[in-house]
Amino acid sequence: DADVTQTPRNRITKTGKRIMLECSQTKGHDRMYWYRQDPGLGLQLIYYSFDVKDINKGEISDGYSVSRQAQAKFSLSLESAIPNQTALYFCATSDYRDTDTQYFGPGTRLTVL
Amino acid sequence: EDQVTQSPEALRLQEGESSSLNCSYTVSGLRGLFWYRQDPGKGPEFLFTLYSAGEEKEKERLKATLTKKESFLHITAPKPEDSATYLCAVRTHNNNDMRFGAGTRLTVKP
Numbered sequence: 001d002a003d004v005t006q007t008p009r010n011r012i013t014k015t016g017k018r019i020m021l022e023c024s025q026t027k028g029h030d031r032m033y034w035y036r037q038d039p040g041l042g043l044q045l046i047y048y049s050f051d052v053k054d055i056n057k058g059e060i061s062d063g064y065s066v067s068r069q070a071q072a073k074f075s076l077s078l079e080s081a082i083p084n085q086t087a088l089y090f091c092a093t094s095d096y097r098d099t100d101t102q103y104f105g106p107g108t109r110l111t112v113l
Numbered sequence: 114e115d116q117v118t119q120s121p122e123a124l125r126l127q128e129g130e131s132s133s134l135n136c137s138y139t140v141s142g143l144r145g146l147f148w149y150r151q152d153p154g155k156g157p158e159f160l161f162t163l164y165s166a167g168e169e170k171e172k173e174r175l176k177a178t179l180t181k182k183e184s185f186l187h188i189t190a191p192k193p194e195d196s197a198t199y200l201c202a203v204r205t206h207n208n209n210d211m212r213f214g215a216g217t218r219l220t221v222k223p
Contacts, residue, residue: 004156042117042200042213043157058210090156100145100204102211104156 003027004105006091012111019078021108023091031099032074033092034058034066036085037107043090049074050096081112115140119201119214126221129190134217136201137183146184147211148177149200157200191221 004025013019023032030051035043035058045058047066055066063085067075078085088109092102116139126132138146145164149157161170163179170177174195176187186199202213 040215042202042215044213045210092156100147100162101159102157103159106154106156 004091004093004103006089006105006108008108009106010109012113013081014113015082017081017112019081019110021076021089021091021110023074023076023105025072025091025093025103025105027093027095027103028071029093029095029103030071031094031096032068033094033102034064034074034076035090035092036060037088037090046076046089078110078112081110083112086110086112115203115205115212117201117203117212117214119199119217121217122215123218124220126188126191126219128192128221128223131187131189131191133188134186134199134219135183136186136214138201138203139182140203140205140212142206144204144206146179147202147204148184148186149202151198151200151216160199188219191219193221193223195219196221 007022033048034046037043044060046064049055049068052068065077088107090107091105094102118137120135147162148160151157161177166181168179174189178185198216198218200216202211204211
């Protein structure tokens, strides 16, 4: 089984809808991250969490919110989706003993019509 | 503002034809430079971390090097299975963000 899983893998939705993307990990890592990837651009950090009680904004947090339900679960929400949020979304984890090595999930392809 | 630029955007090689990918960076206080490999439809996979100028890391046909302004990923005698997008990222002492470049898409033809 994969160490970092994301659901759904693909989602098509309409403008204005609320969307939740979920990430689960079995690596036992304390740190979790959400990134988006657009063609021709690098991965951009949306939010990150160092433990259940710690949530931090990344460089592009506007229009997104997150919830760290447990050490192993980190969800990303789009309260009112808009077309320019169409992108690939990746969840990643790292361990406090090696914060520089991040382990990525397989990604969620989100299309907002 | 911290910037990471990768070149070329795309590179096509014949099997066995060695080459290098470039990652140039402008950051204040480099803490670490990272290389990842990304296959189509998958998340990035960690390859290397470099912390100081002059440092080198090797893994199979790949060797990463670091100077004060750039990093190179050297690919020696590549095989078709090395085809992927290679991502470079940096982290500074000032924040917890990992800033990624746009990547180099490598295709190795048999």
